[in-house]
Amino acid sequence: MGLISGRVFFKILAFLCFIRLSQGRNHSATPDLPPLRKASSFSKIQHEAYDYIIVGGGTAGCPLAATLSKKYKVLLLERGGSPYGNHNISYLENFHICLTDESKNSPSQGFISTDGVINSRAKVLGGGTCINAGFYSRANRRFVKDAGWDEELVNQSYPWVEERIVYWPKIAPWQAALRDGLLEAGVSPYNGYTYDHLFGTKVGGTIFDEAGYRHTAADLLAAANPDNLRVLLHASVNKVIFKTRHGKR
Ligand SMILES: Cc1cc2nc3c(=O)[nH]c(=O)nc-3n(C[C@H](O)[C@H](O)[C@H](O)COP(=O)(O)OP(=O)(O)OC[C@H]3O[C@@H](n4cnc5c(N)ncnc54)[C@H](O)[C@@H]3O)c2cc1C
Known part of the structure; x- marks a missing residue:
């Protein structure tokens, strides 16, 4: 990662991970x-x-x-x-x-x-x-705690947003390759599809629906x-x- 900073790399990675081709209209x-x-x-x-x-x-x-x-x-x-x-x-x-x-x-x-x-x-x-x-993830629990927010209220708020504007992405072959590459490189465990903020590799949510339409x-x-x-x-x-x-x- 000599040429780009960790933050820029993370942004590019997040972008690549969750952009997918639109499937129709x-x-x-x-x-x-x-x-x-x-x-x-x-x-x-x-x-x-x-x-x-x-x-x-x-x-x-x-x-x-x-x-x-x-x-x-x-x-x-x-x-x-x-x-x-x-x-x-x-x-x-x-x-x-x-x-x-x-x-x-x-x-x-x-x-x-x-x-x-x-x-x-x-x-x-x-x-x-x-x-x-359009990448969607719940917050790190530690972040919520450090901010002094009511954890119970925060947890109640997630589904309110998710049921209105969040979708599961369809993973394109190149995205699957990237996911597998992360796992091979030791970014584990694999957490599957989850909105939770977890260590390792996961597939998070997206505000683009199955037709590639942004909510x-x-x-x-x-x-x-x-x-x-x-x-x-x-x-x-x-x-x-x-x-x-x-x-x-
Ligand atoms: C290119 C890009 C990609 C990103 N990708 C992701 C991602 O995949 N997932 C993710 O979680 N986050 C992503 N982010 C970050 C995320 O979008 C922002 O952190 C988030 O939208 C900030 O929310 P906010 O409510 O603080 O501000 P905003 O959503 O920016 O809302 C501020 C609003 O205030 C209005 N406003 C500003 N000044 C005034 C004024 N004086 N009078 C009236 N209105 C005013 C603005 O027009 C704007 O609508 C990305 C950001 C960028 C730029």
Whole structure:
């Protein structure tokens, strides 16, 4: 691994392991979502009050908005547009087009990290799940513990996501060869198909279905209470002003 760093190697490996050829088309139907409105429509609804305002309708923002809306009034603000109808997002074979699209309405935005790595970040409802390689795995238990999260609640949350947008991949011959190569190189044990974060080699989940159609975090908004959730697109937040009860900033 002399030429590339371990982190880059892992990313390439994860990408190679879970990209597979698409098997056909099922043109998966758009899920039944709350209305996705443009921010420019906000002037008509500006007198509404919200319990929570979420900035960024990405991988975390969408499920957060959906679950909070069960009990609370929620406003979700996303700077990008809708992922629905964009074939560069939806179809696996267009993965590279999406990442290299530099047009104004591109769902991805190129940037160079502070340590000089060329990278992309999302600019679309659904966030990173619209532009990423689609590999899905549950978190390392140690990570959950160190973060101080409620392990039981985290474990309950996994199936909520998995039953909506996660699939088992069909393994192409070259992927089987890679898996076998890892095992031969001693990356063991072989854990088979599992979402769990385990030592060794495994086949994890993917957000691409059997037809190679991408399911994103935006789909999770279908689980929201539409009466309690307002979603605004092309809504870039530039400044957040906090006020105390007495109106002081
Ligand atoms: C090429 C690539 C491949 C990857 N592959 C995988 C993979 O296979 N598996 C995996 O688990 N992870 C992968 N990742 C990482 C994963 O996608 C991210 O870690 C994850 O999406 C981050 O989620 P997030 O909710 O923190 O941010 P995001 O999903 O990026 O959401 C942030 C959202 O906030 C919006 N936003 C930002 N600023 C504003 C603003 N001022 N106002 C309004 N909205 C705003 C953005 O438009 C975006 O929609 C990959 C990432 C990349 C770039």
